[in-house]
Amino acid sequence: MTTILLVEDDKNQRLLYEQELKHDGYDVVTASDGKEALEKVQKQLPDIVIMDINMPKMDGIEAMGRILSKNKAIPVIINTAYTNYKDSFMSWVADAYVVKSSELSELKGKIKEVLANKAKDS
Amino acid sequence: MSLSNIQTYDKILTIILAGGQGERLYPLTKDRAKPAVPFGGIYRIIDFTLSNCLNSGLRKIVVLTQYKSFSLDRHLRLGWNVFNNELNEYIEQIPPQQRISDQWYQGTADAVYQNIYTLEKEQPEMVLILSGDHIYKMDYRKMALFHREKKADLTIACMDVPLDEGKRFGIIQTNEDNRIIGFHEKPSAPIPSPNNPEVTFASMGIYLFNTRTLVKAIIGDAKQNTNHDFGKNIIPEMIHSKRVYAYPFTDKNNNDLSYWRDIGTLDAYWKANMDLVQESPAFNIYDKDWPIRTYKAQYPPAKTVYQKDLPDERTDMIINSIVSGGCIISGAKVEGCILSPDIRVDPHSEIYDSIIMENVRIGRNVKIRKAIIDKSVNIPDNMSIGYDREEDSKHFTVTDSGIVVVRKEMHLI
Numbered sequence: 237m238t239t240i241l242l243v244e245d246d247k248n249q250r251l252l253y254e255q256e257l258k259h260d261g262y263d264v265v266t267a268s269d270g271k272e273a274l275e276k277v278q279k280q281l282p283d284i285v286i287m288d289i290n291m292p293k294m295d296g297i298e299a300m301g302r303i304l305s306k307n308k309a310i311p312v313i314i315n316t317a318y319t320n321y322k323d324s325f326m327s328w329v330a331d332a333y334v335v336k337s338s339e340l341s342e343l344k345g346k347i348k349e350v351l352a353n354k355a356k357d358s
Numbered sequence: 359m360s361l362s363n364i365q366t367y368d369k370i371l372t373i374i375l376a377g378g379q380g381e382r383l384y385p386l387t388k389d390r391a392k393p394a395v396p397f398g399g400i401y402r403i404i405d406f407t408l409s410n411c412l413n414s415g416l417r418k419i420v421v422l423t424q425y426k427s428f429s430l431d432r433h434l435r436l437g438w439n440v441f442n443n444e445l446n447e448y449i450e451q452i453p454p455q456q457r458i459s460d461q462w463y464q465g466t467a468d469a470v471y472q473n474i475y476t477l478e479k480e481q482p483e484m485v486l487i488l489s490g491d492h493i494y495k496m497d498y499r500k501m502a503l504f505h506r507e508k509k510a511d512l513t514i515a516c517m518d519v520p521l522d523e524g525k526r527f528g529i530i531q532t533n534e535d536n537r538i539i540g541f542h543e544k545p546s547a548p549i550p551s552p553n554n555p556e557v558t559f560a561s562m563g564i565y566l567f568n569t570r571t572l573v574k575a576i577i578g579d580a581k582q583n584t585n586h587d588f589g590k591n592i593i594p595e596m597i598h599s600k601r602v603y604a605y606p607f608t609d610k611n612n613n614d615l616s617y618w619r620d621i622g623t624l625d626a627y628w629k630a631n632m633d634l635v636q637e638s639p640a641f642n643i644y645d646k647d648w649p650i651r652t653y654k655a656q657y658p659p660a661k662t663v664y665q666k667d668l669p670d671e672r673t674d675m676i677i678n679s680i681v682s683g684g685c686i687i688s689g690a691k692v693e694g695c696i697l698s699p700d701i702r703v704d705p706h707s708e709i710y711d712s713i714i715m716e717n718v719r720i721g722r723n724v725k726i727r728k729a730i731i732d733k734s735v736n737i738p739d740n741m742s743i744g745y746d747r748e749e750d751s752k753h754f755t756v757t758d759s760g761i762v763v764v765r766k767e768m769h770l771i
Contacts, residue, residue: 325477
């Protein structure tokens with residue numbers, strides 16, 4: 237089963253995403269900040285990470301860079317309420333950049349696309 | 359040069375790679391990074407690249423350091439504190455920040471990738487990537503104009519090198535418009551140049567990138583298991599998808615004979631130094647239009663002493679040599695040598711074809727030939743260096759071509 241690591245500091249959003257993704261058949265592991273995400277990546281080796289940016293302790297951009305330096309094969313999708321992080325060079329590390337909305341179809345579409353690309357590369 | 363061209367150079371960020379271990383220059387790199395190795399009496403190797411930047415009007419410079427950077431940091435602080443921050447000019451040395459990785463620099467491309475925040479903060483239009491261990495004079499403005507003219511994504515400075523040396527470099531093939539159509543990093547059989555079968559067209563490791571192209575390339579590379587090296591990974595891949603051009607290097611002084619030396623080995627280091635003391639040097643450090651800057655401590659002028667109290671009166675003889683401030687040569691012979699500041703040479707000693715660094719004391723009746731004596735060494739009376747390979751090898755580093763290297767602060771008494 238495909239494991240998604242969902243990194244999101246807002247409790248309600250975390251629950252919403254978790255339920256939606258589980259409903260679609262994914263195994264979902266959650267983390268509430270960048271630091272916790274790094275620990276979970278090491279333990280669970282997820283197939284893909286969905287990463288918020290504005291979070292306490294360690295933001296999503298830094299966490300993404302650190303994940304990449306250890307686990308090059310794990311793709312990351314940025315999922316943020318802000319568009320302006322697209323100008324940040326480090327955000328280009330992400331395999332996809334999704335602006336949060338109440339409707340999850342774009343995020344779900346990107347998850348499929350990124351996983352398909354990963355399968356093609358390996 | 360029009361105003362708009364001058365403004366172009368304000369949009370270039372220069373990154374100097376100064377993080378290599380310099381193992382092949384050991385023991386000169388025992389206590390210092392390769393770019394900080396003394397050169398030509400009063401300089402450090404990095405001074406030549408930095409002087410090129412200054413003389414080309416490039417005044418936003420970051421120096422990426424890593425190993426043994428203390429003496430390099432000190433040199434940059436003392437000698438290169440000439441940029442005006444209020445005019446947004448700077449020279450910053452940056453050791454690994456471990457900001458996006460907890461590792462040291464894995465390769466040249468990784469070193470730039472790990473400093474991606476510097477690029478983001480500065481938002482330059484172009485990034486010039488240089489090595490801190492080359493001796494040459496180059497006006498980077500001409501390369502930038504070429505880059506613009508060709509609407510290139512990446513421009514690489516190149517020059518002809520002898521065919522048999524081609525295996526040390528990235529070898530380049532171009533079409534008639536100078537666009538690069540082939541790139542082979544350190545090939546075992548370099549392809550000869552179409553115009554001259556005795557030479558091959560080599561990359562000098564000088565890269566001018568459009569910033570966005572660079573960022574995309576180093577991120578792409580960071581996500582793969584490669585050597586994270588511009589020559590091995592980034593460039594061979596990029597020539598197929600981007601506009602990559604070869605800029606034919608011309609010397610600042612001398613268009614017929616382009617002088618560029620990669621100080622990769624002790625032999626190359628010795629030879630490049632010796633180039634300075636030839637009767638008509640291929641590399642001119644006396645050009646007032648292209649000054650080479652460095653840090654100099656205060657020393658009194660060099661002095662020679664006539665030793666008439668000796669039984670056989672002894673006059674100094676100094677031929678084809680560079681003698682720096684603070685040296686006192688008393689009744690000795692110095693030929694084809696480079697003497698750094700603050701050296702004493704006592705009577706009846708003879709030194710040939712050697713590089714002597716700061717604060718070395720050479721006693722009486724000493725003979726030295728084809729040697730590099732690093733800082734603060736006392737050579738006792740009657741000692742010979744460079745005359746008996748077997749004996750020298752017991753105490754010192756001796757290169758393939760027979761250059762003897764005495765390490766810094768070595769005790770010989």
